[in-house]
Amino acid sequence: MKKTSLVIGIITLIAFVLIAAGCGSAGSGSASAGKPIASGPAGNNLTATLSNADGTLKKGNQEFTLTFTDASGKTVDVGSVALNYRMAAMGSMSEMNSGATFTTTGTPGVYKGKADIEMGGEWKAMITYEGPAGKGAFSIPVVAK
Numbered sequence: 418m419k420k421t422s423l424v425i426g427i428i429t430l431i432a433f434v435l436i437a438a439g440c441g442s443a444g445s446g447s448a449s450a451g452k453p454i455a456s457g458p459a460g461n462n463l464t465a466t467l468s469n470a471d472g473t474l475k476k477g478n479q480e481f482t483l484t485f486t487d488a489s490g491k492t493v494d495v496g497s498v499a500l501n502y503r504m505a506a507m508g509s510m511s512e513m514n515s516g517a518t519f520t521t522t523g524t525p526g527v528y529k530g531k532a533d534i535e536m537g538g539e540w541k542a543m544i545t546y547e548g549p550a551g552k553g554a555f556s557i558p559v560v561a562k
């Protein structure tokens with residue numbers, strides 16, 4: 418009886434360790450699988466970095482990562498985030514906006530984003546967040562190729 422529950426306990430522990438390891442590698446993998454596109458101050462002594470596989474924002478549908486870090490480079494959970502890519506009006510072309518959708522990852526402070534960028538050129542990533550690190554609104558200039 419005692420031996421059986423010990424075995425079950427060990428099996429449960431091993432299962433938890435395996436699941437945790439799986440989540441950990443998936444989380445850090447997606448966080449480190451990126452090259453920085455651009456970064457900038459996010460307020461509250463934080464830095465925000467946009468990244469993706471090759472470090473270049475492109476025209477069209479794409480995925481990217483948004484990471485918030487403190488002065489020491491440690492990721493910081495900022496709660497809920499929102500991002501809108503905005504291109505200023507150019508001549509007869511009116512202002513363009515492309516909102517991103519985000520999902521959290523296994524690493525707090527690292528968010529996976531999806532956006533459809535209509536055209537190449539100069540955009541501003543307008544970012545807001547609200548949560549345990551405070552509230553912030555800032556923008557990072559980016560160029561889509």
Ligand SMILES: [Cu+2]
Binds near residue numbers: 513
């Ligand atoms: Cu445009």
